[in-house]
Amino acid sequence: MRPEILFPLFKDVTSLKGVGARTAELISKVAGPHIIDLLWHLPTDIIDRRYRPKIAEARPDTIATITLRITKHYPPFNKRSPYKVVGMDDTGAMNLVFFRARSDYLNKVLPENETRIVSGKVERFGDTLQMTHPDHIGTEDEIDTMSKVEPVYPLTAGLSLKVLGKAMSAALEIPKPLPEWQDGPLMKREKWPAWHEALHAVHAPESEAELSPVTPARRRLAYDELLSNQLALALVRAHMKRSKGLSLVGDGTLRKKVLAALPFELTNAQKLAIDEVDADLAAEHRMLRLLQGDVGSGKTVVALMAMLSAVEAGGQAVLMAPTEILARQHHATLTQMAEPAGLQPLLLTGRERGKNRDGLLEKLETGAARLAVGTHALFQDDVAYKDLRVAVIDEQHRFGVHQRLTLASKGRAVDVLVMTATPIPRTLMLTAYGDMDVSRLMEKPAGRQPVTTALISNERLDEVVAAVKRATGSGARVYWVCPLIEESETSDMAAAEARYDHLKSIFGERVGLVHGRLKGAEKDAVMTAFKDGAIDILVATTVIEVGVDVPEATVMVIEHAVRFGLAQLHQLRGRIGRGSGKSTCLLLHAGHIGETAKARLTTMRETDDGFVIAEKDLELRGAGELLGTRQSGLPEFRLADITEHADLLPIARDDAELILRNDPELESERGQALRQLLYLFERDAAIRYLRSG
Ligand code: ADP
Numbered sequence: 001m002r003p004e005i006l007f008p009l010f011k012d013v014t015s016l017k018g019v020g021a022r023t024a025e026l027i028s029k030v031a032g033p034h035i036i037d038l039l040w041h042l043p044t045d046i047i048d049r050r051y052r053p054k055i056a057e058a059r060p061d062t063i064a065t066i067t068l069r070i071t072k073h074y075p076p077f078n079k080r081s082p083y084k085v086v087g088m089d090d091t092g093a094m095n096l097v098f099f100r101a102r103s104d105y106l107n108k109v110l111p112e113n114e115t116r117i118v119s120g121k122v123e124r125f126g127d128t129l130q131m132t133h134p135d136h137i138g139t140e141d142e143i144d145t146m147s148k149v150e151p152v153y154p155l156t157a158g159l160s161l162k163v164l165g166k167a168m169s170a171a172l173e174i175p176k177p178l179p180e181w182q183d184g185p186l187m188k189r190e191k192w193p194a195w196h197e198a199l200h201a202v203h204a205p206e207s208e209a210e211l212s213p214v215t216p217a218r219r220r221l222a223y224d225e226l227l228s229n230q231l232a233l234a235l236v237r238a239h240m241k242r243s244k245g246l247s248l249v250g251d252g253t254l255r256k257k258v259l260a261a262l263p264f265e266l267t268n269a270q271k272l273a274i275d276e277v278d279a280d281l282a283a284e285h286r287m288l289r290l291l292q293g294d295v296g297s298g299k300t301v302v303a304l305m306a307m308l309s310a311v312e313a314g315g316q317a318v319l320m321a322p323t324e325i326l327a328r329q330h331h332a333t334l335t336q337m338a339e340p341a342g343l344q345p346l347l348l349t350g351r352e353r354g355k356n357r358d359g360l361l362e363k364l365e366t367g368a369a370r371l372a373v374g375t376h377a378l379f380q381d382d383v384a385y386k387d388l389r390v391a392v393i394d395e396q397h398r399f400g401v402h403q404r405l406t407l408a409s410k411g412r413a414v415d416v417l418v419m420t421a422t423p424i425p426r427t428l429m430l431t432a433y434g435d436m437d438v439s440r441l442m443e444k445p446a447g448r449q450p451v452t453t454a455l456i457s458n459e460r461l462d463e464v465v466a467a468v469k470r471a472t473g474s475g476a477r478v479y480w481v482c483p484l485i486e487e488s489e490t491s492d493m494a495a496a497e498a499r500y501d502h503l504k505s506i507f508g509e510r511v512g513l514v515h516g517r518l519k520g521a522e523k524d525a526v527m528t529a530f531k532d533g534a535i536d537i538l539v540a541t542t543v544i545e546v547g548v549d550v551p552e553a554t555v556m557v558i559e560h561a562v563r564f565g566l567a568q569l570h571q572l573r574g575r576i577g578r579g580s581g582k583s584t585c586l587l588l589h590a591g592h593i594g595e596t597a598k599a600r601l602t603t604m605r606e607t608d609d610g611f612v613i614a615e616k617d618l619e620l621r622g623a624g625e626l627l628g629t630r631q632s633g634l635p636e637f638r639l640a641d642i643t644e645h646a647d648l649l650p651i652a653r654d655d656a657e658l659i660l661r662n663d664p665e666l667e668s669e670r671g672q673a674l675r676q677l678l679y680l681f682e683r684d685a686a687i688r689y690l691r692s693g
């Protein structure tokens, strides 16, 4: 239950004075429905109203706050002419100009023969000075509030700064000081104000400099958010670790057979990762490990070893992939690798239906199937396992924190290994996974060929086609990738189809097309044709992004490359350079591209290091965009900026760990305050893991 002291902050913005349903809806759009959401909506600019000149001194095109005596009203003489109000001081006169104004209103706020304050932009109109629609009009005693620095907030159509500013002022009256949850010495070192003070400070910037994300007040609020995130993740993790696991130790017989039959030696990185996984499996707690390795680094063998341990110990293991193509690819690979051990992995995807599916489910339930590969179909409600011990989840470049946490319910104490090809920067990893155990495959198996990457303007498409012709002429196979045009799968497909027709008119029957809408069997047929060399050009949407393994493919053309994330481009490019031939990747772009787009593509040309690419992407695009936050399951931050506040993340991580070590149930005085912090950032779910939550 949310503590009472926070109730007012979670009221709807409609409870604020002057905020009706219509305004509330607009505020909801830019900030959110609750008062706290509004308070988290920070200014991005300022209007400095401190310039208070006499009329004769006022600089045109400047924001000024001017005290004047209203001398005369001149209502418009026709519909299109403006309403003018003349005001004077001892240095001169100026016009206040209003279009489509109501005279009763103007007479009320600017009565003749009285002194008033106006604030707005001063303009020169012929010989006279004027101010069109002053931003503010007030009486003399309001001069102090009117001649301040005014914060400017992101707005939306229909919501004026005036209306939002009023709502904000009302909202700022609501919060009371809260007991401090931050560590005293840290606050002192960073010169951070208390929460309440910080909140007021960020909404009252006195200068452009104070809009910076690194002012003490902004950093403090950012840190509040990061700490709440890390604390929540740490609580979930502590809960998972506490929930009983089973010690799993295989006898090594199956592994030995599989390893003996491999055509290669394991790399040291693979051996180390397997040792780390084994230690987790043997321990009493559940494994929750991330296996991170660039495309082609050899994660599959590591995963298979973990799966074999489960089978050796009499249990079952599954591998789940994010797409059907990838599931099939994994299934083919594992079937081949596990064959020497006499094991035949079962395949379960959305394509298996009816009787066939019933038969597969029965094998899982009776334990007749020891290994299974599939999509999320493996974890549907009606799928039961005899004794599921190890689950490997291949996320490729997707995050699926939630999926992972619910999955554990399928077995008594499933050990979970998550494989990811995204070279997630450390900062992002902390926010998405917390301090999860990680094994990294930094070293690639020998024999990988570097890929030459070139940037080419769309206008030179003919040259690209000619190059493809030369390449296929000497036996190369080519991926031709068409990007997402819009959010819709249909237009995506249309672009791919158009390119397919175009290339077919040049290359004839040697061209194939694969996209997300094809039926499974059709997809397989095209992929097989490409693999076997029956076709040498494969036009594709991003369905080929992951997993596909055709060593003969040495050329990749990517159209509108700027529309892809760098991580995605890296994944795509990882499809070539797998065999012995020299590989080339051509990134096509529009004739004119922006600086950032250019910088991104240049990064692709200059490095093949997934970590460098991911860091660069983060720097150039920001975390939110990096992986498409919404789908990615990455937490979205309101106050923290992963790039600007990157240094605070490890501090928050250590802080969270220390807090829970000393006070696992958050019962101390600071612990109680930290609970409020968790509620403040709506990490209510994590609080449920506390005994007295
Ligand atoms: P990832 O899943 O990390 O992208 P895979 O596990 O699919 O990589 O491995 C990519 C390719 O490298 C596969 O063809 C695999 O057989 C091969 N491979 C894996 N480990 C080694 C190794 N130690 N030496 C040589 N080749 C390897």
Ligand code: MG
Pocket (backbone or CB within 6 Å): 296, 299, 300, 547
């Ligand atoms: Mg793979």
